[in-house]
Amino acid sequence: MQTDNPSPAHVLLVEDEPLLRELVMENLQDAGYSVFEAGDGTAGVDILRSDTRIDLLLSDIKLPDIDGYEVARIGKKLRPDLKVILMTGYAPSSLPAVLQAQVHCVLQKPFSLNTLPDTVAAALGG
Incomplete structure (x- = not known):
């Protein structure tokens, strides 16, 4: 549990694979993050618009x-200060030019859940 931050960071997890979504969500919650989940991009955008x-x-x-x-x-358009981490199970490809400076990193699946909280902390600037 994060003790140096009285208000946990809020993470929006957008993942269509239910088992992976559950594992990642539990991992981040155990690390002290407040996690919102979406099973597809439309639901994720709806949360970002809220x-x-x-x-x-x-x-x-x-x-x-x-x-x-x-x-x-x-x-990023709706929330300019939003930090972004992307995940993929496919061969790494280059990010679209418009996103290159805006995405902290792209995690190649499968990735280690043990290092995910540190990756999120680094993206948040901690």
């Missing part, structure tokens, strides 16, 4: 509706 506090977007790139690149683009 008044819900979101500090970091953690999104899969390949989603069944709109892709993670688009979720990130919309998120």
Whole structure:
């Protein structure tokens, strides 16, 4: 549990694979983060358009509706201070130019859940 931050960072997790979404959510909650989840890009964008506090977007790139690149683009437009981490199970490709300076990193699946909280902390500037 984070003790140096009285108000936990709020993470929006957008992942269409239910088991992975659950594992990542539990991992981040155990690390002290407040996690909101969405099973597709449209639901993720709906949360980003709401008044819900979101500090970091953690999104899969390949989603069944709109892709993670688009979720990130919309998120950054709506919330310029939003931090972004993308995930993919496919061969790494270069980020679209418009996102290169805005995405902290792209996690290649499978990734270690043990290091995920540190990756999120680094993206948040901690």
